[in-house]
Amino acid sequence: MLPSVEEFPYAIRVVSEVVSSNGSTSQGSICGSTLAPMDAGVPIKAPVAGISCGLIQDDNGGFTTFIDIQGVEDFHGEMDFKVAGTKKGITAIQMDLKNDGLTMEIIKNALEITGDARIEILDQVMLPCIAAPRSEVSRYAPKMITMHIDPDRIREVIGKGGSVIQKIVADTGAKIDINDDGSIFIAAADATSGEAARKCINDIVFVPEVGKLYYGRVVRLMTFGAFIEIAPGKDGLCHISKLADRRIEKVEDACKVGDMMWVKFMEIDEKGRWNLSHRDAMKEIEEKKAKGEPIQ
Incomplete structure (x- = not known):
């Protein structure tokens, strides 16, 4: 029922402390050990409950099974049949037996009544206490983030002699591990880092x-167009012919350094340059507005 490492890259340790009991502490621990991770934000696949089943037989072969046995019933009874599971099935079974064995009829009956009791619990x-795992772990818990990048871009993240990744670690305070397949694991003391x-x-x-469409900042003007930053340190060229829906004589007629504008990413040319178009972006934005569609 636990999530995969990729989905939830945390080590999970659950401690169940029982100070007093008159029944099956192990099954109570199962229920508590489901509620605690759910409350902590662990995305378990389904909640698990546990229940114990006891047995008393007579000399004629008749038997009685009963659930949620107390200490005295466990002591004098002939079995302690513990069953844990979800609404869909059983995840664990453990049994203490004091007689010579069980018939299939007893086993079938025990599984049926523990199944009904498990669903009832x-x-x-x-x-009713907590219907689903919380969407996020506690803000006091360390944060683990998993992401994937193109393995060919790993060298860019690491940098020459590790300069880039070391700067990220120094600036953010996070710990970063990178695998050869492009998997990146970020560990931080808080979500912000x-x-x-x-x-x-x-x-x-x-x-x-x-x-x-991208909303970028004009960072440089040339006679043939404007360079617009659409991501930190990443800019592309919007040719003068693509800066407006009309002919303009100079780039300054359409924008100046520092202006924010919408652009449409058109292509990466044969030299790896990014070509943008403000004209096409505004045309698409007007069409979306007319249809009542969001601009993204």
Whole structure:
């Protein structure tokens, strides 16, 4: 029921302390050990409950099974049949037996009544307390972030002699591990540090999507067009013919350094240069406004 390492890259340690009991502490621990991770934000696949089943037989072969046995029933009874599971199935079984064995009829009966009881515990006791895992771990918990990049871009994230990744670590306070397959694991004391490190990496490996709109800042003007930064340190050229929906004599007629404007990413040319278009972006924005569609 636990999430994969990729989904939840934390080590999980659950301690169940029982100060007093008159029944199956192990099954109570199962229920508590489901509620605690859910409350902590662990995205378990399904809640698990546990229940114990006892047995008494007579000399004629008749038997009685009963659930949620107390200490005295456990002591005098012939079995302690513990079953844990979700609403869909069983995850664990453990049994203490004092007689010579069980018939299939007893086993079938024990599984049926523990199944009904397990669902009752989930529906009536546990899920009313917390119906699903919290969407995020506590703000006091260390933050673990997993991301994936193109393995060919790993060298850019690391930098010459590790200069880039060392600067990210120094600036954000996060710990970063990179695998050869492009998996990156970020560990930070808080969400702010972790997200700052992720943003630094995303900025380095950022590749714009052809046809997508970006809101960027004019960083440089040339006679033939304007360079517009659409991600930190990443800019492209908007040719003078693409700066307006009309003919302009000079770039300054359309923009100046520091202006923010929408551009559409048109292509990466044969030399690896990014070509942008403000004219096409505004045309698409007007069409979206007319249709009531959001601008993204």
